[in-house]
Amino acid sequence: MLDGRGCIVKWAPQLEVLAHPAVGGFWTHSGWNSTLESICEGVPMICQPYLPDQMVNARYVSHFWRVGLHSEWKLERMEIERAIRRVMVEAEGQEMRARIMHLKEKVDFCLRKGGSSHQSLERLIDHILSF
Template sequence: MFHLESKLEEQEEVTELPPLRVKDLPMINTKEPEKYYELICNFVNKTKASLGVIWNTFEDLESSSLSTLSQQFSTPMFPIGPFHKHFPTNNASSSSSLISQDQNCISWLNNHKPKSVVYVSFGSVASITESEFLEIAWGLVNSNYPFLWVVRPGLIHGHEWIEPLPNGFIENLEGRGYIVKWAPQQEILAHHAIGAFWTHNGWNSTLESICEGVPMICMPCFTDQKVNARYVSHVWRIGLQLENEMERGEIERTIRKVMEDNIEGNEIRDRALKFKEEAKVCLEQGASSCSSLERLVAHILSLETFTFEAS
C-alpha cells in the first residue's frame, strides 16, 4: 500500500512549477535530504547576491521561465546561448572529452538515408543495469531502424563495456547497428542521417539536439535531466519520454512513434525544425542572444568603471 501511494504521489502536479510533477523534481538520491535543501538554498542566495547571471539558453526557447526569474530576482539576466554554437565542431583535437572519439561512425552514417538513424547516447555520468542494457539493445534491434549507439566504458553496472550482449549479436545486425565507446556528438546530430536522439537529457545534449532540429527520445536519470525531459515532451513537444521501466516493447513502440511518418511524429519533427531555426536566428546581429551578449559586455564594463572610480 505504501508503494502504491508513493507512485501516485509521484504523479501529482507541482502547482508552483507547471508542468512538472513530483517525480520530475531535480532531487538527488541521498539519505540526508536536508543537505540537498541546503544546497538549493545556497544556489538561490548566491544568485540573489550576484552581479548578474549568464544563461546557456535563448529567449525563444525559455521566454516564460526567463521572465519569471527576472521578476523574482533583481539580478540582471543574460541568456546568450547556445554556447556550443560559438565553437567549431569539425576538429577532433578541440574536444574536451577524456575518451577518444570514434570518427569512423561518421563514415558509417554517410551510407544511410536522411532521417533514418536513431542516435543513442546517455552522456558521461549516467549508468544503467545489465538488464536495462539488454532491453535497450533488443528494443533498438526490434524497431528495425539503423542505430548508432554510444556505450561508454563503465556505463553498465559491473561491466567494462558490451560484454552482456549475446554471442553473435553484433554480427547478426549485418551493419544495421554501430556501437562505439564515444562519438563526436555535435557532428553526429548535425548529420543528415540522424532522425532521432535517444538521450539522458543533460542540458548540453538537449540544447545540441534542439539546435539541429533532432527529435528526442527522453530517458532522464537524475537532477535537472528530469526537468529537461518534461519540457522536451510536454512544453516544447519535440520528443517523447520513456516513462516506465526499460522494456523492449515500449522502446520499440516509442522509436517508431518518433521515426515513422505519422501525425504525432510529423508534428514533433515540424516543431523541432522550428526551434532549430530560432536557435540559429538568435545569434545573428540584433537578435536576442547577440543583444544579450552586448548587454553583458556593457554591464561588465560598467562594473569595472564603478570599481575603478570607487577605489
C-alpha cells in the first residue's frame, strides 16, 4: 500500500481496473490488447514498451493519437514521477484525457449495432456460416 493512495499488485483484472472511475492513467507495456482496452475505457497511458510491436503501439499512443506518453527513459524515480504528473495533474494530461474520450466515443460508435466493427463481424460470421 502506498500511504492509502495506491497499491502495487502482481496481477489484477485489467478490464475491471481500467473501467473504475478512480483510474486516471495506465502504465502499460503497450501490447495491442492493453492499448485497445485502455482506449475503450478512456484511460490515458504511460507506455513502457519492450518488444518491437509494442514500440510501434507506443508511438501511435504518444505521437499520433496523443493519448499518452512514450517513456523512452530509464526507470528512475524522478522520471516516473514526472510522467505520472504529466498524465494525472498537468494541463497536458487533461488534453490527453479529452482526446482519449473522443477516441473512446468513436470506438463505442463502431462497436454498436450498425457500426463498422459490428458490421465487419457480422460479415465474417455470415461468411463462415456459408460453408
